[in-house]
Amino acid sequence: MGGSDDAMRAESHYFDLLRQARKYAVSGATLTLRNAGNQDILIYQARGNANLVFKGTVRWRPLESGFYAIDADDGKKYEPINLPPQYRVNGLRVRVTAKKRDDMASINMYGTIIEIISISRL
Numbered sequence: 001m002g003g004s005d006d007a008m009r010a011e012s013h014y015f016d017l018l019r020q021a022r023k024y025a026v027s028g029a030t031l032t033l034r035n036a037g038n039q040d041i042l043i044y045q046a047r048g049n050a051n052l053v054f055k056g057t058v059r060w061r062p063l064e065s066g067f068y069a070i071d072a073d074d075g076k077k078y079e080p081i082n083l084p085p086q087y088r089v090n091g092l093r094v095r096v097t098a099k100k101r102d103d104m105a106s107i108n109m110y111g112t113i114i115e116i117i118s119i120s121r122l
Helices: 006-021
Strands: 023-027 030-034 040-045 052-061 067-072 078-080 094-100 110-120
Touching: 006 040, 006 110, 052 078
Parallel strands: 078 110
Antiparallel strands: 023 030, 030 040, 052 067, 052 094, 067 078, 094 110
16 A cells, blocks of 8 residues: 555545444435434445446337337336347347437437447347
């Protein structure tokens, strides 16, 4: 262990705060640690860039001009923006790694918009 004096002080302060934690609260993607006086002492926010990994079934949805979606086994619905042509088969079982695209919108309003990173047949 080593580092600059500032880094070592910051680390020491962080561990002091952890030792004071007596309560916690979870709200969405936020974890808040509180001391005995119920004061917030540390707040953790989950990173929004974690990849989604799931198994599901490709489905053709005839809404508007039609589109392909993926219905995950856990009941979640996804609308991929880049489903490769060879996977555009209604009823095809797939394993998917994808990135959620909160910066996009769709007229289909079917499910979460995703960008596929990798996909394979099951």
